[in-house]
Amino acid sequence: MLLKLGKVPTVILSSSETARQALKDHDLNCCSRPHLAGPRELSYNYLDIAFSPFDDYWKDVRKLAVQELFSTKQVNSIQPIKEEEVKKLIDSMAESASQKTPVNLNEKFIALTVSVLCRAAFGVSFEETVLSNGKLNKLVREAYEMLGVFSASDYIPYVGSMVDWFTGLQGRREKSVGDLDAFYEQMFDLHKEEKEKGSEDFVDLLLRLEKEKTVVGNDKFTRNHIKAILMNILLAGIDTSSISMTWAMAELAKNPRVMNKVQSEIRNQMANKSSISLDIDQLHYLKMVIKETWRLHPPAPLLVPREVMSEFEINGYKIEPKTQLYVNVWAIGHDPDTWKDPEMFFPERFMDSNIDAKGNNFELLPFGAGRRICPGMYMGTSMVEFGLANMLYHFDWKLPEGMVVEDIDMEESPGLTVSKKNELVLVPVKYFDH
Numbered sequence: 364m365l366l367k368l369g370k371v372p373t374v375i376l377s378s379s380e381t382a383r384q385a386l387k388d389h390d391l392n393c394c395s396r397p398h399l400a401g402p403r404e405l406s407y408n409y410l411d412i413a414f415s416p417f418d419d420y421w422k423d424v425r426k427l428a429v430q431e432l433f434s435t436k437q438v439n440s441i442q443p444i445k446e447e448e449v450k451k452l453i454d455s456m457a458e459s460a461s462q463k464t465p466v467n468l469n470e471k472f473i474a475l476t477v478s479v480l481c482r483a484a485f486g487v488s489f490e491e492t493v494l495s496n497g498k499l500n501k502l503v504r505e506a507y508e509m510l511g512v513f514s515a516s517d518y519i520p521y522v523g524s525m526v527d528w529f530t531g532l533q534g535r536r537e538k539s540v541g542d543l544d545a546f547y548e549q550m551f552d553l554h555k556e557e558k559e560k561g562s563e564d565f566v567d568l569l570l571r572l573e574k575e576k577t578v579v580g581n582d583k584f585t586r587n588h589i590k591a592i593l594m595n596i597l598l599a600g601i602d603t604s605s606i607s608m609t610w611a612m613a614e615l616a617k618n619p620r621v622m623n624k625v626q627s628e629i630r631n632q633m634a635n636k637s638s639i640s641l642d643i644d645q646l647h648y649l650k651m652v653i654k655e656t657w658r659l660h661p662p663a664p665l666l667v668p669r670e671v672m673s674e675f676e677i678n679g680y681k682i683e684p685k686t687q688l689y690v691n692v693w694a695i696g697h698d699p700d701t702w703k704d705p706e707m708f709f710p711e712r713f714m715d716s717n718i719d720a721k722g723n724n725f726e727l728l729p730f731g732a733g734r735r736i737c738p739g740m741y742m743g744t745s746m747v748e749f750g751l752a753n754m755l756y757h758f759d760w761k762l763p764e765g766m767v768v769e770d771i772d773m774e775e776s777p778g779l780t781v782s783k784k785n786e787l788v789l790v791p792v793k794y795f796d797h
């Protein structure tokens with residue numbers, strides 16, 4: 364679909380075939396990012412990874428992050444952190460279970476991913492920061508809205524900025540940037556206090572690059588570069604994983620057959636061990652449940668917008684330089700030409716199929732594909748698998764008193780990522796006593 368928003372040509376690709384042509388055959392023609400007002404402010408003028416244009420800085424900083432944070436070795440090394448944080452979550456759920464009180468799963472999952480990521484990437488626990496007590500959830504959602512919202516200044520030269528000012532969007536954006544900045548500053552302080560000891564972690568490494576005035580791409584590395592990169596980890600990492608867990612639990616609560624089947628798989632596999640170190644590789648049905656969740660509820664339904672750098676053709680249509688390109692992975696996941704009964708939550712559809720979610724199969728693209736594919740794919744997947752496996756192993760899940768399955772709504776909230784708009788509230792019931 365070709366649209367023209369103001370002066371900006373915009374293309375939305377909504378089939379797996381056109382997505383394949385763009386992200387595989389013509390990836391190098393279209394792997395930059397457009398200059399948009401929300402991302403510009405939150406990324407300190409595109410000093411991050413996700414919104415940086417395709418240039419030497421992006422290549423260097425992405426390589427650095429892949430080596431130091433996202434490699435399989437690094438991700439496996441954070442397993443003890445995940446186990447500790449999941450154990451805390453299980454204990455808090457067990458308390459609610461003994462009092463038969465409902466829990467808000469959106470909040471619990473976001474708290475879990477925040478704790479794991481802050482400890483893994485920043486080397487400190489978020490509990491002591493300005494954003495404890497659930498404030499982070501709000502801040503992350505607001506920042507995502509600012510990244511994804513339609514901003515007049517992106518499409519109407521000069522007058523657009525005034526429109527943003529009148530509508531209050533500019534003020535909201537500035538507040539969001541200010542709140543996040545305060546969070547990073549507190550992170551640095553906590554980091555300094557806690558990191559007197561211990562080996563160099565990812566934040567130490569970034570701070571060292573700043574201190575040594577290292578040139579990355581063509582830029583001398585500054586404090587703003589660090590903040591922009593931390594923004595990516597905070598927003599790209601936390602929200603997407605917790606959104607995935609919440610949608611999965613909502614679908615399972617709506618589909619008791621699937622819930623029972625996935626719990627049986629996990630419990631048979633674990634044979635009543637109380638350890639939380641699950642051997643995830645053996646949990647084939649759980650993996651299908653997660654893929655089915657990503658098919659119906661991709662956390663970033665339009666991926667992150669790309670900008671075309673040089674002309675190419677898709678199905679005979681010329682796509683010009685500077686065109687904004689969106690890939691509608693939500694539509695691709697709901698396409699009746701690809702998926703039988705696309706609205707149905709039916710993980711078995713993946714049983715005899717080799718479709719994976721790793722950017723090789725254009726029917727299922729929760730992490731995108733090509734040069735801009737999510738570098739946190741392995742980290743995010745292992746977080747979602749481990750978190751869900753434990754929640755489903757240790758607890759049965761009931762609806763709060765007076766509620767029936769039909770009452771669980773699947774309304775979505777707007778933004779660059781799409782989370783469940785309303786809280787998912789369920790009552791945990793302990794499966795066994797520890």
Ligand code: HEM
Pocket residue numbers: 412413414425480595596599600601603604607662663666667668729730731732734735736737738739740742743744747
């Ligand atoms: C279930 C979890 C996750 C999902 C579904 C997800 C999804 C995505 C998507 C759709 C993109 C855009 C790809 C494109 O433009 O084609 C992306 C990019 C990115 N993600 Fe993730 N992500 C997840 C977890 C993570 C984690 C845990 C981190 C970091 C801690 C992370 C960091 C990034 C970064 C830095 C980018 C920008 C890459 C670039 O532009 O070069 N993501 N992610």
